[in-house]
Amino acid sequence: VTTAPRRSLPRRIVSPFYWKAREWHIGLLRPHLSVQRAAWADEAQPGELSFHESDQWRRSDDFVVDSRAMFGHFGLGPHDYEGKVVLDLGAGSRLRTAYFEGARIVAVEPLAEQFRVLDFSDLDTAYELHAVPGEEFLPQWEHKVDLVVSINVLDHCYDFPAVIDNVARYLAPDGQALLSFDVHSHADPLHPLVITPRACRAVFRDKGLEVTHQSKGFGTDLPYRWHGHPPYALNYVLRRRAASGSAPSGSGPSRSGPSDPAGGG
Numbered sequence: 001v002t003t004a005p006r007r008s009l010p011r012r013i014v015s016p017f018y019w020k021a022r023e024w025h026i027g028l029l030r031p032h033l034s035v036q037r038a039a040w041a042d043e044a045q046p047g048e049l050s051f052h053e054s055d056q057w058r059r060s061d062d063f064v065v066d067s068r069a070m071f072g073h074f075g076l077g078p079h080d081y082e083g084k085v086v087l088d089l090g091a092g093s094r095l096r097t098a099y100f101e102g103a104r105i106v107a108v109e110p111l112a113e114q115f116r117v118l119d120f121s122d123l124d125t126a127y128e129l130h131a132v133p134g135e136e137f138l139p140q141w142e143h144k145v146d147l148v149v150s151i152n153v154l155d156h157c158y159d160f161p162a163v164i165d166n167v168a169r170y171l172a173p174d175g176q177a178l179l180s181f182d183v184h185s186h187a188d189p190l191h192p193l194v195i196t197p198r199a200c201r202a203v204f205r206d207k208g209l210e211v212t213h214q215s216k217g218f219g220t221d222l223p224y225r226w227h228g229h230p231p232y233a234l235n236y237v238l239r240r241r242a243a244s245g246s247a248p249s250g251s252g253p254s255r256s257g258p259s260d261p262a263g264g265g
């Protein structure tokens with residue numbers, strides 16, 4: 001049995017104030033929800049490619065172990081999507097969604113052609129692989145996707161509202177989306193977008209999506225609370241809003257997950 005390391009008394013006293021201050025700071029941030037596609041293509045994506053080419057974590061078994069822990073954290077089991085369609089938006093060089101046994105994986109990855117030749121890549125095992133950004137819509141999957149997964153991607157995109165519009169259009173009536181991405185205090189070349197909690201919830205509403213789960217970080221299930229950048233990853237599970245205003249029925253993550261920015265809840 002492993003237990004989380006106990007924090008020192010001074011850290012336990014200071015920590016709540018620290019996180020409160022970070023929350024205020026995030027609340028004051030100006031969101032940055034879109035940039036020119038050319039800037040994304042010329043700056044962010046070349047950096048992304050070289051990052052994946054040299055990334056050791058994705059080559060290792062830890063990638064599988066961590067991905068399993070992450071999906072489990074959201075109450076998603078490996079057999080939940082057998083025979084169903086899972087769209088992995090921003091799939092990267094190795095499929096996290098390989099976790100879903102027997103699912104038809106539709107991988108959307110703008111760098112797919114460059115990634116699939118890397119020696120550790122399993123992108124070619126996807127049911128379909130599309131070398132396009134999430135801002136481009138695949139009409140053949142309209143209202144046919146049971147689960148949209150997007151992990152550590154949305155802050156890397158160039159048009160957040162356009163991606164979310166597509167997510168809403170992909171979802172089958174009982175489908176759901178798991179979106180997890182880092183909040184940044186400023187944009188940088190690899191992360192052109194600053195997506196704040198308030199701004200993204202407004203976009204979700206506008207695109208007809210209802211939030212069924214929201215949290216920050218991953219509690220104690222994972223040894224980190226962000227994907228690559230502090231202060232934390234924001235996690236959302238979404239469904240299409242039913243016309244009546246109530247969510248469609250169906251199975252979904254059973255856990256509400258942590259909402260503590262320190263990732264401890």
Ligand SMILES: C[S@@+](CC[C@H](N)C(=O)[O-])C[C@H]1O[C@@H](n2cnc3c(N)ncnc32)[C@H](O)[C@@H]1O
Nearest residue numbers: 048090091092111133134151152153156157158
């Ligand atoms: C940090 S990686 C995460 C990859 C994968 N989801 C994972 O968790 O391992 C970010 C990925 O987002 C992709 N990406 C960047 N902009 C995108 C866009 N506009 N649409 C879809 N994917 C995008 C990148 O090419 C890269 O593969």
